[in-house]
Amino acid sequence: MFEKSTWIRLPRNVVVGHGVRNEVLGVVNDLHLQGRPLFVTSPTPREVAADPIAADFEAAGIEPAIVTIERATFEAVERVIEVAEAEDVSYLVGIGGGKAIDIAKLASHHLDMGFLSVPTAASHDGIVSNRGSVPDGDSRHSVAAEPPLAVVADTGILADAPWELTTAGCADIISNYTAVMDWRLAQRLKDVEYSEYAAALSEMTAEILVDNADLIRPGLEESAWVVTKALMSSGVAMSIAGSSRPASGAEHLFSHQLDRLAPDAALHGHQVGVGSILTAYLHQGGDGIWRDIRDALSSIDAPTTADDLGIGDETVIEALTTCHEIRDRYTILGDGMNERAARDVATKTGVID
Ligand SMILES: NC(=O)C1=CN([C@@H]2O[C@H](COP(=O)(O)OP(=O)(O)OC[C@H]3O[C@@H](n4cnc5c(N)ncnc54)[C@H](O)[C@@H]3O)[C@@H](O)[C@H]2O)C=CC1
Ligand SMILES: O=C(CO)COP(=O)(O)O
Numbered sequence: 001m002f003e004k005s006t007w008i009r010l011p012r013n014v015v016v017g018h019g020v021r022n023e024v025l026g027v028v029n030d031l032h033l034q035g036r037p038l039f040v041t042s043p044t045p046r047e048v049a050a051d052p053i054a055a056d057f058e059a060a061g062i063e064p065a066i067v068t069i070e071r072a073t074f075e076a077v078e079r080v081i082e083v084a085e086a087e088d089v090s091y092l093v094g095i096g097g098g099k100a101i102d103i104a105k106l107a108s109h110h111l112d113m114g115f116l117s118v119p120t121a122a123s124h125d126g127i128v129s130n131r132g133s134v135p136d137g138d139s140r141h142s143v144a145a146e147p148p149l150a151v152v153a154d155t156g157i158l159a160d161a162p163w164e165l166t167t168a169g170c171a172d173i174i175s176n177y178t179a180v181m182d183w184r185l186a187q188r189l190k191d192v193e194y195s196e197y198a199a200a201l202s203e204m205t206a207e208i209l210v211d212n213a214d215l216i217r218p219g220l221e222e223s224a225w226v227v228t229k230a231l232m233s234s235g236v237a238m239s240i241a242g243s244s245r246p247a248s249g250a251e252h253l254f255s256h257q258l259d260r261l262a263p264d265a266a267l268h269g270h271q272v273g274v275g276s277i278l279t280a281y282l283h284q285g286g287d288g289i290w291r292d293i294r295d296a297l298s299s300i301d302a303p304t305t306a307d308d309l310g311i312g313d314e315t316v317i318e319a320l321t322t323c324h325e326i327r328d329r330y331t332i333l334g335d336g337m338n339e340r341a342a343r344d345v346a347t348k349t350g351v352i353d
């Protein structure tokens, strides 16, 4: 008897384009959301987006509560939940980079409320995904949550954001190549649940982005358009899979470990990009696609070496040899690399000198 079943949850409205910041209130009305919102943001996104959006709401007689967070931690999630309860809000709006959106996503899930995702940077593919990523001591949790009810991505704001945030988003997408390699490997060796549709969507998203690399240039609003569509598509792949597997393999373990060893040294997307060069080499050896990944990153100004990341060579080796412990996710790293092997791959790919 066939007894399989699945829930794929996706946003109802996805609004992308120039000036759509002014349409957040319209989206709220379209979704029939009532009551007061709580805006979850961080300092710069507050200035560029949250305060102007709050002014639109105030003009319509709705006074949003606002909380600013600095880091993606479980304490930040708890703080947002406390403010939401104290201010008696009915839904949340995450306005900012990946951290603000993750915190809004996790708090709204706990509160059993809907949330809207308003990215101010095209820096990560959590914009529409159904997961929140939070460090916790020595490990990193990919917490199941709901995707946003709607996404409002203003390409004007995204194009005005610092260029490195956009190149980080590109690198987060390019890393899908190795994430899918790891997923297939884990399916073959460990029988992990696998979705051919989610894997194909994730890979195709990386291919389209690389094919359009010429359009990705600083100051071009069209770049923000191309990258944001890819970030959404990658997030949808995660929602189809019901896991971050289509977009997160060993290159993400490497990045999560760097976050612990060298906090705030580099952006998430840039770290996973360099991780992807390393793990593509581990999967396929010297003749494989590691050079294509490196060249694609380099063509959009994303880092390809430890130096570019501002991270020391020894920290890269430590991350490579320990990051398999960060989460129970089978990848090409298996039960861990020894130091000589780590130094070998990092040197041969030019990630370290
Ligand atoms: N839930 C998911 O599926 C995913 C979650 N993530 C998570 O997202 C985080 C990475 O996201 P990022 O956006 O790289 O980090 P982030 O949220 O820390 O943003 C980077 C910096 O850019 C600033 N910023 C944002 N918009 C700006 C603007 N318009 N102008 C000037 N500054 C601006 C932020 O305030 C912050 O200081 C990580 O915690 C990662 O684990 C990443 C991918 C997927
Ligand atoms: O960053 C992500 C996908 O790009 C989310 O992955 P994690 O599950 O590793 O946090």
Ligand SMILES: [Zn+2]
Pocket (backbone or CB within 6 Å): 124, 125, 172, 247, 248, 252, 268, 269, 272
């Ligand atoms: Zn990522």
